Amino acid sequence: MRICAASILLCCLLAPVIIEKKDITPPTHLSILVDTSQSMQLVDAPTNDTSTSRLSQVNQLLFNEQGQFLQALHDRFEVHLYPFDTGLHQSTVLPQDLDSETLPQFEPNGTLTDIGTAIREAAAAWKGQNTAGIVLITDGGHNSGQFPLEDVTALDVPVYAIGVGSVEPPKDIQIQHIDYTPIAYTNHESIIRVTVVQTGYTGKTTRLSLREMQRKTLVDTATLTFNQSPNATPANATTTQVVELKLTPQVEGNFQYTVELPVLDGELTEANNQKTFSVKL
Incomplete structure (x- = not known):
């Protein structure tokens, strides 16, 4: 018994340590x-008849x-x-x-x-x-x-x-960006610059409209033709152009306006054919 007690005491005095190795390298x-x-x-176009x-x-x-x-x-x-x-x-x-x-x-x-x-x-x-x-x-x-x-x-x-898919992009037109002044003054003309991007409609003509949303009033329109870029060769090349619309408010208040394009034949989606913005008058 004395020998066992002495052995236990010796182990405690030596303070044995168990070392366990773990990889703590953070994942990539x-x-x-x-x-x-x-x-x-x-x-x-199908491949292998599928x-x-x-x-x-x-x-x-x-x-x-x-x-x-x-x-x-x-x-x-x-x-x-x-x-x-x-x-x-x-x-x-x-x-x-x-x-x-x-x-x-x-x-x-x-x-x-x-x-x-x-x-x-x-x-x-x-x-x-x-x-x-x-x-x-x-x-x-x-x-x-x-x-x-x-x-x-x-x-x-x-x-x-x-x-994935064909190298020819699907047909689509979109209103990409609207450049406008959020604060305008009555009886003063403001210029609304609209960036329109199209793919697959080179040579086509359409109409861009600006409407006041609450009363659905047509404020201004512009006709645009999707001309081919001088540096682009394929007819389905994507082109970008900026169209200017005019806004001359008559009364004060907070108004919402929408800029929209009609849906063209074969267009991928109509969800990007309009954008809304607000102006304080």
């Missing part, structure tokens, strides 16, 4: 952005039975799957062992596409952490807001783009 994040806007439901929508091709790439593409990335990185249209939506949580039956399929629920905003939001989500980059899967049909490439490159995050 990889964001995969999947375009889920309306243009991704388009079916391009007609498949653009988003269905993406679902097959990510969630097929073998799962080689997604599994290979999942083995190396902490992968975050983000559907996006005008911005990022909640990411899909991936299980450790990927199983195609447990992963949801992406649906083309978005009305518009804002690629620049999606990239900026994905970069901000993991700012300050180890990031391998952003994988962008899209048909390139950006039709909401501006997309300054220099802003994206300034994020200093690698972006790996995977194109």
Whole structure:
């Protein structure tokens, strides 16, 4: 007994320590952005006698039975799957062992596409952490807001783009931006500058309208023809032009105005054919 007691006392005096090694290296994040806007439901020229929508091709790439593409990335990185249209939506949580039956399929629920905003939001989500980059899967049909490439490159995050669908963009016209003075004066003319972007309607003519929303009063109109850019060769090239409308208010108050374009034949979406702004008089 004395020997046992002495042994226990000796162990306590020596203060034994159990050392357990753990890898506490923070994970490297990889964001995969999947375009889920309306243009991704388009079916391009069939290959191998099969007609498949653009988003269905993406679902097959990510969630097929073998799962080689997604599994290979999942083995190396902490992968975050983000559907996006005008911005990022909640990411899909991936299980450790990927199983195609447990992963949801992406649906083309978005009305518009804002690629620049999606990239900026994905970069901000993991700012300050180890990031391998952003994988962008899209048909390139950006039709909401501006997309300054220099802003994206300034994020200093690698972006790996995977194109889906035809190289010819779908037909669309959009009111991209309205430049106006939020405070105006009665009986004084104000100039409203509207930036219009079109794809696939070169040579077509349409009419841009300015209306006061409450009374639906037509304030001004302008006819515009989508001329081909001097530096562009294909007829479906995207062009941008600025149109001026005039506003001369007669009474004081707070008013809302809308600038709108009619829907053209074959247009992808009408959701970007109008914009609203407010003016205090």
